Amino acid sequence: MTRPRAASERFVAQLPTRARSRVTVVHSPLLEIRPLDVQVATAGVRGLIFTSANSVNAAVSLGVDRTLPAFCVGSTTTGTAKGAGWPAQMVGATAEELVANLLKLRPESPLLHLRGEHSRGNVAERLTESGLTTLEQPVYQQRLLPLTPEAQSAASGDRPVIAPIFSPRTARQFADVWDGTAPLWLAAISQATAEPLRSLAFQRLKIAKEPTPKKMSKAVKKLVKHALRVEGGPGAD
CATH class of the missing domain: 3.40.50.10090 (Rossmann fold)
Structure with missing residues (x-):
């Protein structure tokens, strides 16, 4: 989770229980x-x-x-x-x-x-x-922040990393600091947010149908489902 901690916790709390139970949440705010x-x-x-x-x-x-x-x-x-x-x-x-x-x-x-x-x-x-x-x-x-040590560890692992990105500025920072080798699955809240992410090597880039928490939650839910099935190749919706 790349948002400030309180906002990230609110977003995680609204995810479906099944989706939450299948992932390990790592908090790494990129903006203070x-x-x-x-x-x-x-x-x-x-x-x-x-x-x-x-x-x-x-x-x-x-x-x-x-x-x-x-x-x-x-x-x-x-x-x-x-x-x-x-x-x-x-x-x-x-x-x-x-x-x-x-x-x-x-x-x-x-x-x-x-x-x-x-x-x-x-x-x-x-x-x-x-x-x-x-x-x-x-x-x-x-203020821009680097990835936390926990996030860096996840990035260098072999488990899929699902990163919801909520603003163009956060997207630019994520693109700058990500140098991981883990399979990367991205959810962007808007087309403008997605653009800076396209330079990254990702498995999938899912763009929310509307720039709302509800639609982002649905996008993340779909990514969890696809990532755990290890379905699909590089591409963007």
């Missing part, structure tokens, strides 16, 4: 999330945009106003925001959907997109260009 030491000015802001649970957690640590409505990507981010006390609603499963739906909803603006230092989608820029004024501010950083 750290809140930035910044002041978040919300005077005049009419709503927040959260595109990840990391931004919600950073906003909590930075004391961001929790009376503002929060517009979120995905059920996990929305649930995290609600749990932290924001009046939150999910307005899309992806950044693309969030932009499209906010332009239909036309909430009061300006909005403020709280994001990581490395962010894709140009959410604030696209909304503003379409007439919905949106500011943006990085509130956390993502």
Whole structure:
């Protein structure tokens, strides 16, 4: 598992019991999330945009106003925001959907997109260009990490390694640090996440049908099934 530990544990917990029972889980986060030491000015802001649970957690640590409505990507981010006390609603499963739906909803603006230092989608820029004024501010950083010794050991073994990858940046880091000889089975949450992985020698690359935890869970379940049967040759779905 390449996500930060808490997110990885949540994902593993939602896998089918049979799939969990057939694998040994190795945690090797490739990104460390750290809140930035910044002041978040919300005077005049009419709503927040959260595109990840990391931004919600950073906003909590930075004391961001929790009376503002929060517009979120995905059920996990929305649930995290609600749990932290924001009046939150999910307005899309992806950044693309969030932009499209906010332009239909036309909430009061300006909005403020709280994001990581490395962010894709140009959410604030696209909304503003379409007439919905949106500011943006990085509130956390993502420090790249190497594989843990346990993960390196698994990579140099002969048992299949199944690696779910949840973001393009994590994919780039995984491609940089992986030098293993173990049979490699990859699950990517999106086409953009899959691209950096194509340089690797893998048995199979499965791309989730939608960029959601549920669809990633299904992709991993299928990889577990195929890897343990030792079916198929190199290829990608």
